[in-house]
Amino acid sequence: MAISDKTCARLTPVDPLDAYTDFEGRLLRRLSTRVVPFAWGNAYLDDDLPSRFYSNLLRVETDLTGVSADDLIGAADEILGDGRFEHRLVILRDEAAAARLEPGFTAAGYARAPEVVQLLRRAPDRPATAEVEVVGFADARDLIERTYREDEGLPDALAVPFTDHRRKYEEALGARFFVARLDGERAGVCELYLDGEDAQVENVDTLARFRNRGVARSVVLAACDAARAAGATRIFIVADDDDWPKKLYERLGFDRIGLDVAFLRSPPAAS
Numbered sequence: 001m002a003i004s005d006k007t008c009a010r011l012t013p014v015d016p017l018d019a020y021t022d023f024e025g026r027l028l029r030r031l032s033t034r035v036v037p038f039a040w041g042n043a044y045l046d047d048d049l050p051s052r053f054y055s056n057l058l059r060v061e062t063d064l065t066g067v068s069a070d071d072l073i074g075a076a077d078e079i080l081g082d083g084r085f086e087h088r089l090v091i092l093r094d095e096a097a098a099a100r101l102e103p104g105f106t107a108a109g110y111a112r113a114p115e116v117v118q119l120l121r122r123a124p125d126r127p128a129t130a131e132v133e134v135v136g137f138a139d140a141r142d143l144i145e146r147t148y149r150e151d152e153g154l155p156d157a158l159a160v161p162f163t164d165h166r167r168k169y170e171e172a173l174g175a176r177f178f179v180a181r182l183d184g185e186r187a188g189v190c191e192l193y194l195d196g197e198d199a200q201v202e203n204v205d206t207l208a209r210f211r212n213r214g215v216a217r218s219v220v221l222a223a224c225d226a227a228r229a230a231g232a233t234r235i236f237i238v239a240d241d242d243d244w245p246k247k248l249y250e251r252l253g254f255d256r257i258g259l260d261v262a263f264l265r266s267p268p269a270a271s
Contacts (some may be wrong), residue, residue: 016119017258020236021061021093023198030172031055038075040067049165050084051158053264057089064097069104072263086267098261105263111112113262114241118254119234120224125251130180130187130218134226137170140177143186147205166203169193176226178219180206188215192223199227201237204245216245219251 004147029035032055036043041061049055057172058076076088089112092098102112148159168192169175176192188206192199202221206215220237227235237254239246246256 016234017117018091019198019234020117020119020257023200023234023236025061026061026195027193027200028059031168036079036255038079040064040075041070043075043079045079046168047084049161051086052162052165053089053266055165056080056085056087057091057155057262060090060094060097064072064092064094064101067097069100069101069108069263072101073105073108073110085257088265089262091262093258093260095259095261098263099113104265108265109265113264115238115260115262116241116246116256117258117260118237118239118246118249119257120237120253121255122253124217124221124253128218128221129214130182132178132180132218132222134222135177135179137167137175137177139187140157140179140223141166143179143189143207144177144203144205147189148207158236166191167197176223178223178226180215180218180222182213182215185210187213190216190219190223192227194227194230195229195230197233199230199232199235201227201235204237216248217252220249224252 031046032044033047033139034045038058041059043058044056046052046055058072058079060072072090073088076090080088090105092101105112141163145159145163146161148154149156154162166175173193178190179186179193180188187210188204190204191202193202201220204216204220223233237249238260239249241259
């Protein structure tokens with residue numbers, strides 16, 4: 001009996017990193033006000049918030065054989081050099097190419113910022129401990145703003161616009177906000193994005209006075225439960241490869257499947 005093309009597609013294993021790449025691209029398109037093609041990928045731009053680096057970036061989506069750092073830097077300058085964007089950000093998912101190109105980016109004033117892509121594959125080492133509720137952006141807004149104001153790396157003037165930008169994730173992606181309570185107070189939050197079989201947990205944050213009490217564990221596990229209940233078979237999370245949260249996510253059952261290497265040139269420091 002002949003097997004249909006659709007049946008073959010179901011039987012062919014899907015590489016999880018390829019699945020994440022496609023999923024991320026779908027999310028970026030829905031969040032962006034403009035998508036600008038360049039020779040090796042697409043630039044995803046949000047003209048409503050040009051100061052947010054990770055809403056305005058070049059994403060390499062093809063082979064980089066024979067391509068130099070100067071080639072990519074030139075593309076970034078062409079697309080982000082219209083006066084609205086003070087930063088430059090190029091993201092690669094080819095670790096070997098990133099290693100080859102790093103000296104050229106470094107010489108041009110870019111810093112390497114690697115993020116690990118992780119996939120939920122195992123049960124957590126232990127269960128959640130905090131009460132978690134699912135709310136809309138309007139209910140989560142004050143808590144999100146407080147987490148931004150506690151971020152030492154974010155200028156205080158950006159706390160409100162960055163907070164209000166999270167509404168776009170609800171409107172464009174149907175984001176759900178998971179809020180943990182401790183001692184009767186809202187203590188931490190994360191977001192969940194769903195699209196078919198794919199889901200992503202993002203923006204995990206805890207207020208400083210509640211840290212090390214299981215808040216991040218609780219919101220992430222609640223989001224994972226909700227994703228599975230909604231039919232997701234692949235649940236992703238992304239973390240700074242040079243920071244500790246990736247270790248927490250490993251304990252929660254996430255395994256590393258790839259690395260995004262971002263090259264970022266930040267705006268000049270204000271004098």
